[in-house]
Amino acid sequence: MIQILKVSENISPRLKPYIPIAITLVKQFGSNLEVVIHDLTQPHQSVVAIIGNVTDRELYAPTTNYVLKLLKNPGEESNVYKTTTMDGKELKSSTTIIKDDNNFIVGCFCINFLIEGFSSTIKTLTELFLSPEEKEETTHNYEKFNNTIHDVVNSILEEVIEDRNANFDKISREQKIDIIRELNERGLFLVKGAVEIIAEKFGTSKYTIYNYLDKVKDSKLSNPLIKSR
Structure with a gap:
């Protein structure tokens, strides 16, 4: 018996065939x-199906910081990694990109x-059975499973500012x-509404944010590999 099964009534026919696999x-x-x-095709409310429950998300929650980065910097179409949720849960995760017949990105599984x-059991067995050469380090990511676009933008923005030891009230131009x-490199501007939220945080207009984007020579807010509706 599946404890949690949530599926959008408007799920794309291109994604619907993946539901039986998930179940x-x-x-x-x-x-x-x-x-x-x-x-x-709608990163700001991308979650259209949830089977099981580990990350406590709801339908139409936005995509994660990790997936946004994959969209901005396409590479492997399937990625396996360890991550830790904001409430401390340790996860082994994978993300597989879904493309349409024209090679446009339309979703992910x-x-x-x-x-x-x-x-602890895994660590003990690894130490017992594997030689040092066989022990591969698994990539660890801090993927943020938010339920609103404001949470996505704020968490990524706060992380970037913290990395720079910047004082939010005294940030220079x-x-x-x-x-x-x-x-932009993290793919945040692929999300509808991100510009307006960041402008509000900076106490400026969205046109100023677009101007800043022009100055980093990447004002195009969509990835040519991502299919739009």
């Missing part, structure tokens, strides 16, 4: 597994497996441009 995976691996299907309780450059 099978959760039935197979139980309550520690969650599968989330994203419609990346994300698996989150809760590994809390298994970590040059620092703002540098911050906009970093936010």
